[in-house]
Amino acid sequence: MKKALFTPLILAGSLVTSGLAVAETPKNAASAPAEMQQMMKTYKPELRQKVMALSPELKATIQKLHASHPRRAKETTLRQVMHEILSEYQAIASALATDNAEQASDAARRLAFHRIPKGGLLAYFPLDKVNDSDLAVLPAMNAAVEGSALKLADAADAGDMPRAASYMSDIMTGCVACHQKFRGTPGISANLMTPLGK
Numbered sequence: 355m356k357k358a359l360f361t362p363l364i365l366a367g368s369l370v371t372s373g374l375a376v377a378e379t380p381k382n383a384a385s386a387p388a389e390m391q392q393m394m395k396t397y398k399p400e401l402r403q404k405v406m407a408l409s410p411e412l413k414a415t416i417q418k419l420h421a422s423h424p425r426r427a428k429e430t431t432l433r434q435v436m437h438e439i440l441s442e443y444q445a446i447a448s449a450l451a452t453d454n455a456e457q458a459s460d461a462a463r464r465l466a467f468h469r470i471p472k473g474g475l476l477a478y479f480p481l482d483k484v485n486d487s488d489l490a491v492l493p494a495m496n497a498a499v500e501g502s503a504l505k506l507a508d509a510a511d512a513g514d515m516p517r518a519a520s521y522m523s524d525i526m527t528g529c530v531a532c533h534q535k536f537r538g539t540p541g542i543s544a545n546l547m548t549p550l551g552k
């Protein structure tokens with residue numbers, strides 16, 4: 355796995371998380387882009403406040419991330435979307451292994467243009483991560499996962515399967531970095547004396 359991207363992401367995460375208190379006044383609400391305002395109506399007050407307190411720049415970034423994914427889920431949750439993404443990743447691996455350029459590029463584009471889950475991404479992030487400093491890493495993760503998937507698709511379209519294959523680790527580096535920051539331990543049990551924790 356490439357360390358080049360991973361390390362700065364982790365660093366960015368650990369350096370900025372706790373110390374910086376983001377001003378959490380709802381004054382930025384009106385400046386939220388239209389789609390985000392719609393999504394906010396579906397949020398409980400706690401999350402809505404956190405989202406309203408984001409800087410206009412960060413709101414614009416999130417809006418851009420949403421807008422670059424034209425497909426919208428009606429009911430699908432982030433976890434379900436993630437499982438779709440994992441299926442696409444596995445489909446790409448299968449296509450690369452069998453020298454199927456068309457399958458590889460189709461699956462990579464489906465991965466890159468995955469559905470936005472019901473309520474948008476932020477609804478599924480831990481509340482304490484919904485702030486300017488933590489969310490600032492999102493574009494880097496998007497570039498690693500979706501940018502690399504699109505490069506993979508282009509390489510496959512050009513018939514360059516070795517180059518296409520080389521992007522698999524860049525994609526997975528982005529998955530792992532985002533999970534380290536925004537996902538807890540998957541499937542922990544409430545019935546263990548010593549539950550796993552991150």
Ligand code: HEC
Pocket residue numbers: 432433436437439440443478479495496499525526528529530532533536537538540541
């Ligand atoms: C923008 C950040 C982000 C990126 C990038 C990302 N994930 Fe996730 N992923 C999450 C979050 C947050 C969850 C937890 C969602 C929940 O449980 O509601 C999650 C959960 C999952 C799950 C569900 C099961 C589990 O372990 O919790 C799978 C499978 C998964 N991701 C696969 C992937 C794959 C494969 C990639 C890369 C191709 C990827 N993810 C990229 C944020 C991300």
